[in-house]
Amino acid sequence: MTVLAPQLRTRIKFCGLTRPEDVDAAVAAGADALGFVLWPGSKRALDEQRLAELSERVPAFVTRVGLFVDPNLALVARAAEHLDLLQFHGDEPPGTCMAVGRPWIKALRMRDGLDLPAAAEAYRGAAALLLDAYRPGVPGGTGETFDWSRIPASLAKPVILAGGLTPDNVAEAIAAVAPFAVDVSGGIEAAPGVKDATRMAAFQRAVRRADDVRCGA
Numbered sequence: 205m206t207v208l209a210p211q212l213r214t215r216i217k218f219c220g221l222t223r224p225e226d227v228d229a230a231v232a233a234g235a236d237a238l239g240f241v242l243w244p245g246s247k248r249a250l251d252e253q254r255l256a257e258l259s260e261r262v263p264a265f266v267t268r269v270g271l272f273v274d275p276n277l278a279l280v281a282r283a284a285e286h287l288d289l290l291q292f293h294g295d296e297p298p299g300t301c302m303a304v305g306r307p308w309i310k311a312l313r314m315r316d317g318l319d320l321p322a323a324a325e326a327y328r329g330a331a332a333l334l335l336d337a338y339r340p341g342v343p344g345g346t347g348e349t350f351d352w353s354r355i356p357a358s359l360a361k362p363v364i365l366a367g368g369l370t371p372d373n374v375a376e377a378i379a380a381v382a383p384f385a386v387d388v389s390g391g392i393e394a395a396p397g398v399k400d401a402t403r404m405a406a407f408q409r410a411v412r413r414a415d416d417v418r419c420g421a
C-alpha cells in the first residue's frame with residue numbers, strides 16, 4: 205500500500221447524517237469529517253438534542269461539522285458546543301461566519317458569474333471553501349454536479365468539492381480538481397437522511413484509488 209504525503213490524501217466528508225448507526229458506519233468507513241444539518245428546512249435536519257446524541261458518538265480526530273443556512277447566531281452558539289467546525293450554506297457575510305468565534309468554512313454555490321478568487325478574498329477568514337452545485341431556492345444537498353473546469357487551478361483557500369458526487373464519479377472529480385477534500389450526501393444514501401454503509405465504503409475506496417493514481421502508485 206502506498207503512503208501518501210498528507211497534502212495528497214484527499215479528505216472525505218460525509219454529510220447529512222441523522223442516525224446513530226450511520227455515524228458509526230461513516231467512522232468505520234474512514235470519514236475525516238461528518239456533517240450535521242441544522243437548517244430546519246432540510247429532510248436531513250437535526251434538532252439540538254439529536255445533534256448532541258450523534259456528536260457524542262464521534263471519536264477524537266473525526267471532525268464534527270454543523271451546517272447552517274442564514275442562521276440565528278444564538279442557535280449557532282448553542283450547537284457549537286457539540287461541533288468542531290461550522291459550515292455556512294446561505295448568504296451569510298463574513299462577519300456572521302466569524303461571529304461565534306469558532307473555525308468555519310463557507311459553502312459557495314456555483315451560480316453563473318460567481319467570481320471565485322474574489323469570494324476567496326472576501327471569505328479569507330474561512331478554513332476552506334466548499335464548492336457546491338447551484339439550484340435556485342435550494343441551499344444544498346441538490347445531488348447535482350457542476351462544471352468542475354470552472355474551478356481555478358489555484359485558489360487562496362483549500363477547496364472542498366461537493367455536489368452530486370458518488371462512488372462512481374468521485375475518482376474523475378479528484379483527477380479533474382485535486383481538491384483538499386470531497387463532500388457527499390445524496391450519493392451515499394438509500395433515502396434522504398438514511399445513509400448506506402455499502403456506498404460509504406465504496407466511496408472511500410474510490411477516493412483512495414484516485415489518490416493512488418494521483419501519486420503514480
Ligand SMILES: O=C(O)c1ccccc1NCC(=O)[C@H](O)[C@H](O)COP(=O)(O)O
Nearest residue numbers: 219246343344345347367368388389390
Ligand atoms: O443536505 C441538505 O439537505 C442541505 C440543506 C441545506 C444546506 C445544505 C445541505 N447539505 C449540504 C451538504 O454539505 C451536502 O453534502 C452538499 O450540498 C452535497 O450534497 P449532494 O449533492 O447530495 O452530495
